[in-house]
Amino acid sequence: MISLVLIGCNNEQSSIAEGELPTEINIGYLRVPNDEMVAMTEGLFKEYFDDKGIKTNFVIFDSGVDANKALSSGSIDFASMGHTNGVIALATGLDVELIWLHEILGEIEGLAVQKDSGINQIEDLAGKTVATTFASTSHYSLLQILNEMGITEDVELLDMQTMDIVAAWERDDIDAAYTWQPSLGRILETGNLLISSEQVADMGHKTANITLARKAFSENYPELVADVIAAMAEGGNLYRENKENAAEIVAEPLEISVEEALNQMQGSIWLTPEEEITQEYLGTSEQLGDFANVMKETADFLEDQGSISNSPDQKMLDAFIEPKYIEIFLAREE
Structure with missing residues (x-):
């Protein structure tokens, strides 16, 4: 058992004595x-x-x-x-x-679209259903690009956890999803990457x-x-x-x-x-x-x-x- 833990910097002893450390x-x-x-x-x-x-x-x-x-x-x-x-x-x-x-x-997060969704640019998201995890960095980046294009009110957003996004994607229940790896990699197996968080950061939204x-x-x-x-x-x-x-x-x-x-x-x-x-x-x-x-x-x-x-x-x-x-x-x- 250690009687005194020496974890201070510059050779100074910590004042945390035995019994005062968390278990x-x-x-x-x-x-x-x-x-x-x-x-x-x-x-x-x-x-x-x-x-x-x-x-x-x-x-x-x-x-x-x-x-x-x-x-x-x-x-x-x-x-x-x-x-x-x-x-x-x-x-x-x-x-x-x-x-x-x-x-x-950067590219660890991004917006994936179904290959047959007809979505080739951000403006094409109007009238589509997009899943993301609300209050996440993915949600933040998604809303930033929708705001930039003025189509926020024209897109149906669904709040889903990452595993649910993958399941909804595989059922073709959604047209697109903004999510992070490893879920992003799963849905990109049958989809296309429209924009990544690296590009959104370049737009000024890190x-x-x-x-x-x-x-x-x-x-x-x-x-x-x-x-x-x-x-x-x-x-x-x-x-x-x-x-x-x-x-x-x-x-x-x-x-x-x-x-x-x-x-x-x-x-x-x-x-x-x-x-x-x-x-x-x-x-x-x-x-x-x-x-x-x-x-x-x-x-x-x-x-x-x-x-x-x-x-x-x-x-x-x-x-x-x-x-x-x-x-x-x-x-x-x-």
């Missing part, structure tokens, strides 16, 4: 091929927590909606989700904070998958939060060092081929910890980055759509983004 950490994740999935499959979280006597538990969520419910109940300490659901978490009063950007979404931490945990155990970040950063490094090997790591748990996993992983931008705290993304504790503006644009949009009753102001959003845990991790590496 377990509960992490909610999405079934997507990202740094977290690599770290989880390779047992990297266990490497950081087993020696401290902390058990790591992992809970799958199909969407951020369910993850937010679990955060609200206190049944999980961390949750991955699209950044839109991060905004909803803040707007609905969850005591959480944004600590990590998994990836900036989306990302993020990690939220429950403040009741993160404020008590900042060094353990840095450990979570360390594991995910290591997973990202494995991908950058050998993309094919990383694809092999995640293919089996995601029940997809290695080639499919690699294509999905290359469909987004994976950030290093150093990139995370640049001005373009989260920024630093002293000077927040541009992603705070992305969150505000998203919040205003969700309010317009009725997904939230009030858009958090910029001050609230700035307080919601917390880069200090990445900074703790990077200080250890110096």
Whole structure:
């Protein structure tokens, strides 16, 4: 048994003594091929927590909606989700904070259309039925392109979870769907990609998958939060060092081929910890980055759509983004 855990940076001892550490950490994740999935499959979280006597538990969520419910109940300490659901978490009063950007979404999300639907451009969606997961990054991107073309009121939108989207697609119940991998890959087997989130980002509407931490945990155990970040950063490094090997790591748990996993992983931008705290993304504790503006644009949009009753102001959003845990991790590496 460890009498004192040395997890401080700059050779400073942590004040967390034996008995004050949690016995377990509960992490909610999405079934997507990202740094977290690599770290989880390779047992990297266990490497950081087993020696401290902390058990790591992992809970799958199909969407951020369910993850937010679990955060609200206190049944999980961390949750991955699209950044839109991060905004909803803040707007609905969850005591959480944004600590990590998994990836900036590109071709990993997109709008697929049935080959015989007659949809060859965005304007052709008028009069059609399109499925997506409401309040997700896919929903956000879809509504942005519909708004750009002025056809939002002319399209029938259906709120479905990813597995239901695949089933509805196979029954020909829908003409199109905006969703993410691996469901996107399933429906593209018999469909065409009309537009991806990479193109939507080029239009000025960036989306990302993020990690939220429950403040009741993160404020008590900042060094353990840095450990979570360390594991995910290591997973990202494995991908950058050998993309094919990383694809092999995640293919089996995601029940997809290695080639499919690699294509999905290359469909987004994976950030290093150093990139995370640049001005373009989260920024630093002293000077927040541009992603705070992305969150505000998203919040205003969700309010317009009725997904939230009030858009958090910029001050609230700035307080919601917390880069200090990445900074703790990077200080250890110096």
